[in-house]
Amino acid sequence: MSIDQSWEKIFKDYNILNHDFDKDPFMISAEQIKKSCQKFTKTGEKEVRILCKQDSRENRPEIFTKNNLFILPIKNKYYALIKGEGYIDIPEIREDAKIYKSKLDFQLETSLIGNSEMQHVDYAYAASLIRTFVDDASLVLTIRGRKYTPFFDFYVNKHLIKVKGVQTEVDAGYEGKSQIVLIEAKNSTTTNTIIRQLYFPFRQWQEHTQKKVISLFFEKNEQNNAYSIWQFEFTNLRDYNSIQLVKSGRFQIL
Numbered sequence: 001m002s003i004d005q006s007w008e009k010i011f012k013d014y015n016i017l018n019h020d021f022d023k024d025p026f027m028i029s030a031e032q033i034k035k036s037c038q039k040f041t042k043t044g045e046k047e048v049r050i051l052c053k054q055d056s057r058e059n060r061p062e063i064f065t066k067n068n069l070f071i072l073p074i075k076n077k078y079y080a081l082i083k084g085e086g087y088i089d090i091p092e093i094r095e096d097a098k099i100y101k102s103k104l105d106f107q108l109e110t111s112l113i114g115n116s117e118m119q120h121v122d123y124a125y126a127a128s129l130i131r132t133f134v135d136d137a138s139l140v141l142t143i144r145g146r147k148y149t150p151f152f153d154f155y156v157n158k159h160l161i162k163v164k165g166v167q168t169e170v171d172a173g174y175e176g177k178s179q180i181v182l183i184e185a186k187n188s189t190t191t192n193t194i195i196r197q198l199y200f201p202f203r204q205w206q207e208h209t210q211k212k213v214i215s216l217f218f219e220k221n222e223q224n225n226a227y228s229i230w231q232f233e234f235t236n237l238r239d240y241n242s243i244q245l246v247k248s249g250r251f252q253i254l
Helices: 002-013 030-039 062-066 117-126 129-133 196-206
Strands: 026-029 071-075 078-083 087-089 097-100 140-148 152-156 157-164 166-176 179-186 192-195 212-221 226-234 243-253
Touching: 002 030, 002 062, 002 196, 026 030, 062 071, 071 157, 071 192, 078 157, 078 192, 117 166, 129 226, 129 243, 140 157, 152 196, 166 196, 179 196, 192 196, 196 212, 196 243
Parallel strands: 097 243, 179 212
Antiparallel strands: 026 078, 071 078, 087 192, 140 166, 152 157, 166 179, 212 226, 226 243
């Protein structure tokens, strides 16, 4: 990957491998990353946003993989390099897709145009699949797009991480009478994802409400026209690694 040589240089410039990651994470700024990579010519080798976007285990540069590290944003233009497990496996749903009868009494035609994550979520919601999956008929769409987190802190292993003003994005968020449902959606097969994509929005909205916040991972497979949904929960509000699977299902909407 093009980011491998960039991160090799960053680690060398700031002597990162000599840092004691068992003691605490290594903090680095966007400005430091830019300075280290300024002589690279390709956008993917020097753009901070691209270098720090490591949404799956496979997206990590080799030096991260070898040293069991992952990266988290902690505030605007600042990051933490952390030793430990930063990702969660998305378990394969082996059973055949269940037939789900749409609650609509007419066929949606516009939802069939294109292949975006948002349109697939919208179709599943319009057909009431999402309401049915979480057993909450009161859900209405209230959250979408990018927002910035309030202050919160949490633990990764024994390390206390403090976060404020980090940009988060959910593909759709729904509020019901007693709960909030947040969705991270994909339009391709995903075997693992960085926990941050579920944990940061969960913490962000749990800071703003007394209602229960539920995290869903959603995937539409174009090959078999199946909608897969996984519900995760965090058993300890302040423990990044306390994520666990609650239930999952795969459906075909008719």
